[in-house]
Amino acid sequence: MSPPKRVEGRQVSPSRPPYPKIFYDVNSPPRLITNYAQIAQLGSAWRELDVTFLLPDVPPVALEPQSAKFTEATGAGSFAVIITGAGNSGNWTVTKDAVAEWLTIVSPTAPQTVDGPVNYTVSKNTGATRTAAMYVNGKTFTVAQAGAVQPQPQPTRQPVREAAALPPAPPQRKSEIARRPLLKKTKH
Numbered sequence: 001m002s003p004p005k006r007v008e009g010r011q012v013s014p015s016r017p018p019y020p021k022i023f024y025d026v027n028s029p030p031r032l033i034t035n036y037a038q039i040a041q042l043g044s045a046w047r048e049l050d051v052t053f054l055l056p057d058v059p060p061v062a063l064e065p066q067s068a069k070f071t072e073a074t075g076a077g078s079f080a081v082i083i084t085g086a087g088n089s090g091n092w093t094v095t096k097d098a099v100a101e102w103l104t105i106v107s108p109t110a111p112q113t114v115d116g117p118v119n120y121t122v123s124k125n126t127g128a129t130r131t132a133a134m135y136v137n138g139k140t141f142t143v144a145q146a147g148a149v150q151p152q153p154q155p156t157r158q159p160v161r162e163a164a165a166l167p168p169a170p171p172q173r174k175s176e177i178a179r180r181p182l183l184k185k186t187k188h
Contacts, residue, residue, distance in 0.1 A: 020086060022049040052088055058137040059087030067142040072125040072149065076106075078117045081136050092137045094118050100132030103143055 023039070023046045024030045030049065033039055062082045070077070081092055091111040096103055106119040118134065122145050129147040133140050 022051055023047065024049050055086050055088050057087060058089050058092060059083045060085040061092050061137045061139055063136060063139050063141050066140075067144070070122050070143070070145045072146050074122065074124045075145075076119070076121045077143070078119045079141050080115065080117055081112070082115045087137075094134055094136050096120075096134045097132045100130075100143075102130065102145070103132045103134070105134065 021033045021039075022030050023033050023042055025043070025046045027045070031038075031042070031046075033042075060083075062084050064080045064082065066079075068077045068079070081094070083092065089111075091113045093111045094105055094108065096105055102123045102125065104121045104123075106121060108116065108118065118136070118141070120134065120143070122143065125145045126148045129145065131142060131144045133142050135141075
């Protein structure tokens with residue numbers, strides 16, 4: 001580890017995030033410092049306030065857009081990562097679902113400290129519709145890809161069966177059946 005730097009007689013630790021920093025003096029309100037030049041302008045009574053315990057491990061980010069849809073063909077896309085606050089590490093990284101072999105992160109492949117794009121590709125889909133996610137400091141970007149177009153099954157025609165050679169029976173109505181005389185049984 002490199003030794004701490006000295007600015008205007010003060011030690012500035014290289015292991016802590018560089019900026020922003022808060023400096024205080026017992027006789028003045030705290031000041032937010034964003035670069036070394038501002039530290040040099042402070043008097044010797046000012047001290048750095050350690051607020052790293054208040055910061056998350058990674059800076060919060062916003063993703064624009066938050067999702068993308070592709071056809072079944074091979075494709076490429078990108079989304080922007082915007083750092084929206086401070087974090088102890090000061091950087092962001094992008095990862096993806098391990099099982100999504102069809103999704104490739106082209107860049108960046110190393111941690112980033114400034115806003116920037118994530119570029120990715122999707123391979124041709126010959127199967128069913130699929131989705132996967134990429135993750136940046138706790139935010140999720142979703143990629144959906146349509147499945148291969150399946151041909152619509154054609155209805156099969158059944159052969160027409162020949163009717164029997166018998167003529168059809170005449171239709172009978174209930175009223176006709178009720179009017180027929182009943183046959184009586186006779187004793188012999």
